[in-house]
Amino acid sequence: MEDEASRLLQTLKRQTVPMACYSCRRRKVKCDGRLPCSYCARRSLECSYESTLPNETLQQAKKRRYHEIERRIEGLEQLHDILARGNEARAVEVLRRMRRGDNIELLLDYARAGAGVDGSSLEQSQHSRRLFLKSLVESTASLEETTNAARTVVTIDRLYLPSVEAYQTLQHSVLQLDHLDGFLSETNSQRATGASAQQRAEDKSSGPLYWVPAQPWLVAVSDEETSHLLSMFLAYTNVCWRFVEVQPFLQALRSKDLGSQYCSPFLVNAMMALAYLYADIANSGDDDPEGAPHQNIRFHEEALRLWTLAGPEPSITNIQGLSILAVEHILQGKDQQGLDLLSAACELNNTLHLPVRLAEWSREDLVMGLMIAGDAVDWNRAPEMADVLLEDLQYWIGYPFLDEPIPLQANFLFQQRCLFTRLLQQATTILTAHSLEADALSELVSASQALSAQLQEWYDAIPQEVFPITRAPPNIYDLHAQYHCVQAALYERSHMHLCALMQETEHDTEELAGSERARLRIHLRATALQHCYEGATVLRAFRKAHGLKCVSFVLLNHSVVGAFVCLNDMHTPPEGSTPRTGKGLESDQRTISALEEFFRIILATSGRWILSRGLAKMIYYTASKELRIELPASISDITEIMNNSSWHSSDLLQLSATFRPNWSMPYVRKDDDLGNYRMGDMLNDLMESSGHRDGAVEPRPSSSRVMAYDPVHD
Template sequence: MSRNILPASLAASCTSFTRPSSSGPSPAAAQWQPVKVKKLTGSACEYCRKRRRKCNGEQPCPLCVDNNQECIYEVTKTETQGQAVKRKHAQMQQDHDELKSLFAILATGSNQKTLEIHNRIRSGQSPGLILQQLKHGDILIQSRLNSERHVRHVLLSSLMQTNASFDDLVDFIGLTVARDPSAQVPTAALLRQLRGQQTDLKGLRSLLGYAQPASTQRRIAISDLLSDQGGPASESGSSRSESLEMENSKRSSEPPYRLPAKPWTTLTDDDDLVTHLVSLYMEWVNPFFRPLEEDLFVAAMQAGDLTSEYCSPFLVNSILAYACLYSEREGAFFQPDDYLTRGQQFHDEAFRLWQLEEGRATLTNLQALAIMYPGCILRGKDKLGVSTCAVITQLCRDVPKTLPTSSPSRIPTSEDMLDYQRARKVASWAAFACDMATANTILQPASNTKCKDDLPTAAELMISPSRVWTGYPHHNKDDLLDTSALWVAHCRLTQLSWKAQRLLYASDRSDPLFPVRVEALTEEMNGWKRALPACLHFQGRLPAPVYDLHSCYAAVIIALYSLFQPIGATQSSPTSESSPIQEIHSPETTLQETIRQGKEANTRALFARVMRDRAIATAQEMAVKMGNFRHHYGLKIIPPYFVQANGVVCFTLLQDLSNPASAAAFKEAFRCLLGAGMQFLWARGMARMLHLTAQNTGIQLPKAIETMLEAVADTAWKKSDTEMLSSCWPNYAIAKDAKVGESVMMEDLIKKWERVALNEEEGRGKR
């Protein structure tokens, strides 16, 4: 092959960078131009290399563009194929070393550290980034745990969860933590020893090295202001039996059974943790809420049978997510010492598993969603809870009513069929209860337009209806709990709740017969209360799940009483020498009796006043039960409806604080709400909205409450809580006065009022 070669002199002139003359190039230069050399690439892209086509090394190359292919290079433009191989080998070695180091940490690290690593892996972080963060993260976390501000937060949270009364708590904080600059502050490590234990002020004083106070004159308890309460007051007396009870409650009880972590969850292989969490749920939640039958679920979980009709990974992870809200073990925390994030890892895993189910209508899916529903609400995500409830309602209609056969070779026996029908019926009533809870909470009609009428009977439930309630893990009790009687009473109350919400939110209130219908339903609900078995009547101390039954009743009946007129329309005038309770009609007083006794000509106005008085009286009565629960059990574990009742009672009494009985009851309910707010964002949002409502409506809260809110300001509410909240819970104090289009939801009101307060503060700063 021949090619043109220039003379040496001409070649030199052609390669020099001299400006060409104006007369143009010489004829020789024009004839002999240097040949353009093709640009070579170190390596072809994957698409060109596999097809043995020429590649120009561009990104993307023309061939990939023409064929709509992703243009991928194994090597960079500045390296050869050999250099690319070396680079890839070095990268693989680094990845191997990082994975090996991460595996070593997972094998030898604490449960908390391994859980943190797992959470970061699931969030998509690379092993190298996780190792880099862990290298510095331990120091940062330890520094945060030992910081004075964090220790103060942990101490105040522990204080709010004790069984101490509001006044004792205010005194303790005022004389020690808040005002005494020389007060000893324990280390975070010391305070974390309080986890898993029921604390009281005596124990905290010993921990802090404070002297025990001398006995002082006994304060007036709530029961001194209220009459006809069927049991001892929440703070009355210090009998020998109460002392023995408090000593017993300090000894942790053992879980009722052992359960395996595998094959039910991939997030932990700690059988002790899984046993602890499931036992928590079975003791404190399932007896009242009862989405699943304990005997069938436990047997299936212990067997590890993934084909069982009574247990599934989705169901187990939903239980673990909920139970973490009540646990203080390290494995329950998603972020160290952050109570609001407890169980988030299991919560996310449960929803991931639900997506994989693709909406299959099975018994375990229905049960799992019914458990996820209250968990979403307590986490301050009740918008998610409401949408979940809609799915529950639809799924309940599609779940098979007879036992599906898992294999042709296994024919179910008559006993198997009865077990499935029992579990199916209980789960369907739990789904119905979720719908009623949503309707009564957000003040809207329920999805079910027909009332469920297949009321369960004791004969259909467990053969042995009574079980021992131990109060695991904080108490050593041997209380007998009639679970069948409790569940039947709950289902009957749920039927009445359906009638109440249809009357409140799906009927014409201008109808002249509307007060008559309200009065008839009121009498029906009072009849339900009077007909309760003796074991479910309020007394000195009840098994904790029974308090949820009374809380549910109070929330529904107060809504029924206060529907006709806003509670805060007029304030009660202060009483002189007579007891405040004498001004309030008993909840059992019929409208006809009141009309005969009253002098008002306007029956409708009298009806509104009677209903308002009944709502206040019921709220005061429920506050006594709240104080009783707080006194016996503390506020580390709080049943879900108990939190709802706390909010309803507080908003009911908010504008009746001039009445001493209402003020005392409000203090107790708000005390319990603050304690719940240390653990649940939903309760924390309620307390914050109450405080902002009082500020924006000119209501003066009791001085003790203002003092407490000032002392725990950074602990009771943070700016970040506003962004975390996703709530449609309404402000009951202003819901009926709201204008068309005006939002009365917790999330919207808190953001609006805090934004207004911030603007006012900035305006004062500019002056």
């Protein structure tokens, strides 16, 4: 009985001696073990207990708790170091995650993961985001689809993006939105389950189209890299511009003969510099977050060094190399330097000594002589192009993205481009002309319409088989897009001249008076828009067939002119109607669709060409700040996303593109001299200003809710 009483007493003691709460232990008072205990409840104190795990004593719980606090303090000290002395971008990311609600454990996981990867996981994360956005904007997706996908990527915090290495499986493909969606889903599925990445299908490309040696033309470059980049150059850039004749060039390149007249180290380095502006980022090394556009510097600088050493020597390769470097400079936003190089090429072209045509000349010699001759020969004695550029059906392969051979009438298309270029030279003279005299303005309008009729006659004579009905070589899209670009520019310029002429009411003539004048204005704008719509259709066909990894400079030019014509239509309605600003009058949906297609090209090339970033910012700023029109949400949102993720504030500092006219400002400033409104000057003024031009009218609110965003200053 005594043993039983003792056992019950011990049980009772265990039940009546609970662990004291933190407040009672600190004050050394009796605790009843409740939650909250009566002592804390009466005094409105926080009541908490040291939790214990199964089979854990109170002393062990205290020790465990001590180590937990110690680790947390160490983690907080690490976060303090990151915010105080670490990488600024990484510190900003920690604060962003903190503000979105991440707990201390998630912040520590992020910080610890970033500490061992090149100093910052944020940089790696931003690199992955840039790579995904770059792949997205270069896909076949429409602007609306692109913007929607980009919104998802930047708004879902816990969305895992593919690793840098994973993009190597996509670099040689024409990307579609379904491909990227599946790619993203696969990556997140693997991260969620902890599974390792599966080996994706091997690159379908069998290798470069042309295997060529790197030495003795290049320094510290492999044969593989040289073959890859030159194959891309010959497949896309050269098929549109025809800088070099492929077979004579390849024969000289493979001969390794430094004395060859058709190949030189200067020419090859110039080709590599321009080709790198089209190369996939994965080819330029994972350690460079800026990608291929910055990797071309080594070839760019070597080409300039070789040109400096060579001096003004008139040779075929020097003329070709200077022409290629001129385009490379322009795409990098350096118009003045590009035009200087082009002027040097023209000067050499005029002084190049071409011997009298000899009977033993090969066909390659004849072709090269015809390509280079320019003003250096008497065209009355020159052979007809059809006699030299014989019709021979070739097959074009879009290396490295397409492996299906497509028939190409290269010589016929080049003949057509030469005919078109002669008309284009006249168009340039008309488009850049300016006069304050009413009679001169009227003559410019008449000359523009006469040239437009000549262009139409040439275009109507083009055979139907060289129209891009299905997938076609890129130079076919170029030819059609450039035609519609020039026509739209001529009609829009005539519209500007007519508006200026109408302001000089004292000089009005009967022909331009009253309703006839109004009808002419409507006709000019409607025709300009029609060419914009048809040009946008060409761009859409190219995008769907080839994607936007390799876009010709011609398509970019057309997109810029077309975008401004669309903006002008949204800003300047037909006579008698309300201005299309704010939410008053909806713009023609065709104009909106065309504008989105034009901006799609500018957006896709902005990842590689600094020029395109400046153009995108100029168009955005002109629309929102000067014209005060409401841009589609697809354009507003993607501009903000790209500016925050892929573009850099230093981009504008690298621009010297003073020769890019703003086709909308003449309507705002009532002065139709395009020379007064150049991109470089406009962006420089914006950079120097405090954020807004004095007296500028703030843009109206946008349905996209981002119109207050300023891509130039933000």
